[in-house]
Amino acid sequence: MNRTSTRSAALLAAALLVSLTACSTKGANTSAEAGAGGVKAGPGVTDTSITLGVLTDLSGPVAPLGKSSLQAQQLYMDQVNAAGGVCGRQVKLLVRDHGYDVQKAVAAYAEIQPQVAAMGQLLGSGQTAALLDSLEKDRLLALVGGNSASLLGNAHAQLIGTTYGIEMVNGLEFLAKAAKLAPGDKVGMVYQDGDYGGNALVGARFAAGKAGVQLVEQTVKPTDTDMTAQVTALKAAGVKAIAFSGTPAQTASLVGVAAATGLLVPVLANSPAYVPQLLDTPAKPALEKLLFVSSAQPSLDSANPGVQKLVADYQAKYPNEKLNQAIEVGAVDAKLMVDTLKAACQAKDLSRDGITAALRTLKQFDNGLGGxxxxxxxxxxxxxKTYVLQPASGVTGGLKTVQDAGTAVGLTEYLATAHG
Structure with a gap:
């Protein structure tokens, strides 16, 4: 899918949203009235509860990430509610599964938007792109699970980590050393053509330029599962390393096919491209040998007390679930939203505008995971800052730390020219 068709899909989804909401809501009611304790209360807020929306993938290609993130978010909210809630109110999550489908996400948003104070989680770059105009119109703060730089600058769509471009700039500096790249060498770049892969590509092109290496670019669709054609092209080009932005299933295929065909080069992937379930596939040996992951979140085997507590609490509540880094995303989403609501309560304004304004007061937010x-x-x-992690069986979360959180030498220049 090219960028024009991606944009067209987003516009179609936005048009669908208008048609779905025109008769029922006729514009969001974002007005606020004084409620319990003299605190202004907008949509989704009563004297006893605050309702947050969640639009995630529980049945599609990134369902393992969506499910884990949601469970960690609910775990944190349960703990907060058990301690008395926020502003004397219990925090509730109103969840809808979009299956990673843009149209389903748009329809679900139209359904729950009038009932929520904010979106505690909105998963997917394409889904978010289709809803950006609506979030701004409805003045509804959304914590976004897709970290494309295209989201930056929007008042109400807030990513919680770093961008895919920054992950690539930082990660490719590591990859250049791991692969012992020299000027003129070729590096493969396999990416989904859209907001996710497009942002990663911007970062990869910048990093390649700084290192003096040549990118060999290959695109994939989100629904593609066989990376044989891409690997064949990269092997023919003589690449000495690969950068990758795709789904976990695509990662297993890419690395597995590369190893099977003798293309034994290191692969650097964006954070959404890996889940520990991949270590249960035949690609496990190749993944442990060749794959590295650039991530703003630490590995779950970290000695950080916040990470250790999260892992222990999650395992206690969900003993049969396999741990992956998405639980960190869900936990940070939840903590960030709770801290935001507390700041809004202190300002006596739980209206939608009040909640967004409260978020902007968090200049030194402790994410609970050491950052x-x-x-x-x-x-x-x-x-x-990003970490470099590597798949490892027998390790909590299936990833070990190879390089602690840091930034590439050229990152400041990248941010000044590419804006993330």
Whole structure:
């Protein structure tokens, strides 16, 4: 799918949203009235509860990530509610599964939008792109699970980590050392053509230019599962490393096919491209040998007390679930939203505008996992640091730390020219 068709799909979805909402809501009611404790209360807020929306993938290609993230988010909210809630109110999650389908996400948004104070989670770059105009019109804060730089600068769509472009710039500096790249060498770049892969491509092109290496670009569709054609092309080109932005199933195919055909080069992937379930596939040996993951979140085997507590709490509540990094995303989503609601309560304004304004006061937000983030400026990613992780069986979460959180030497230049 090219960028024009992606944009057309987003516009079609936006048009569908208008048709779905025109008769029922006729514009969001974002007005606020004083409620319990003299606190203004907008949509989704009563004297006893605050309802947050969640649009995620529980049945599609990234369902393992969506499910884990949602469960961790619910776990944190249950703990908060058991301690008395926020502003004397219990925090509730109103969840809808979009199956990673843009049209389904648009329809689900139209259904729940009038009932929620904010979106505690909105998973998917394409889904978010289709809803951006509606989020702004409805003045509805949404914590976004797709970290494309195209989301930066929107007042009400907030990514919580760093961008896919920053992940690539930081990660490819590591990859250049791991592959011992020299000027003139070729590096493969396999990416989904859309907001996700497109942002990663911008970062990869910048990093390649700084290293003096040549990118060999290959696109994939989100629904593609066989990477044989891409690997064949990269092997013929003589690449010495590969950068990748896709889904976990595509990762297993890419790395597995590369190893099977003798293309034994390191692969650097964006954070959404890996789940530990891949270590249960025949690609396991190749993944442990060749794959690296660039991520703003630490590995789950981290010695950080916040990570260890999250893992222990999650395993206690969901003993049969396989751990993956998405639980960190869900936990940060939940903590960020709770801290935002607390700030809004302190300002006595739980209206939608009040909630968004409260988020912008969080300049030193402790994400509970060893990182501090700045949410004061919607035009900037809250953090620029990323880890480099590597698949490893027998390790909590299936990833071990290869390089601690840091930034590439050229990242400041990249941010000044590419805006994330």
């Amino acid at each position: 501090v983030q700045d949410y004061s400026d919607p035009a900037k990613a809250p953090t620029q």
